[in-house]
Amino acid sequence: MSLPVASPRMAFVAAETPSAQFARQRLADRYGATALSDANVIVALGGDGFMLECLHRFIDHPAPIYGMNRGTVGFLLNDFEENELPERIARAVMVSLTPLRMEAVTVTGQTVRALAINEVSLLRETRQAARLRIRIDDMVRLDELVCDGVLVCTPAGSTAYNLSAHGPILPMGANVLALTPISAFRPRRWRGAILPHSSRVSFEVMETGKRPVSAVADYTEVRDIAAVTVHEDPIAKLRMLFDREHHLEERILKEQFTP
Structure with a gap:
């Protein structure tokens, strides 16, 4: 247009x-x-x-x-x-x-909201790998992911960090999101998923004290998170x-x- x-x-x-x-x-x-x-x-x-x-x-x-x-x-x-x-x-x-809306809850109960045009990524903060549980639309799809991190990206962001993490390139207008692990250790062969753009992706951080995790929406970082929810924000x-x-x-x- x-x-x-x-x-x-x-x-x-x-x-x-x-x-x-x-x-x-x-x-x-x-x-x-x-x-x-x-x-x-x-x-x-x-x-x-x-x-x-x-x-x-x-x-x-x-x-x-x-x-x-x-x-x-x-x-x-x-x-x-x-x-x-x-x-x-x-x-x-x-x-x-259409950007992503991230809602991150820290271990102290603080809620932080931010928009992401490229991706929302969860990353381990220390030498120990993160342990995450992943829900899609409130249904557990992966009970345990042990990894350096994981990200959800838009088509516009699929050629950025997502591609470097061996995620798929998404065409504009495809109405999908990519869910991509970063250096997955268990399950080692899981390569991620392509999700409908209407999906609501939730991450639960397991062992928050021993294995702290941060969440990043483009350049907004939240440290020591307990849970993160990501979905498209059709208004923005x-x-x-x-x-x-x-x-x-x-x-x-x-x-x-x-x-």
Whole structure:
């Protein structure tokens, strides 16, 4: 879907790196900078981490985000180019993302909620492996998983940490989530599961004192957890803009053919 405006009003935000700040100033001088409150497009300049920060920061802003790479990998970003920026934005493809909602309860009874655009991961905190019980929609599916960790990811996040943990790449629009173990020790051959996107995934930490576990939703970390629940948050829609020839669906598909 293309952006439904012929003349983008652009607000520029940038990471703190010199290259991103220089690019922001160049673009603002060339095209003029609109205040965030009046913008119908937010142009984000930085790397993938900064793009994730912007998606969280502007989750309630009505304008979609058009990112340009001033970082390293730039999987969630378009190539940087100063010329014809309004025209590129007007031709761009809109991608809507549905984040995950994490609810983590610590061993002291504190509840922490956070959103994750890529994944929610549980990770052991010490030298000893974590012991976890996994429920899907309140039904125990794995009574005991001994591992370094486990994660639930969205299609947009399936090529990130999930892929490094040998999880599956999920096409955009597939309406599924990936549940992927990280260095599973028992059951050693369990490779995870692909779940309907409506699933509610619950983790119970066993032996919390001896085997402490942390939970991370993108960059929000909660230490010493007792239980975590993860599910899609259909209300929190995120909108991104990609150049038509290099949109997110194409990038995810291409990853499946990368040696």
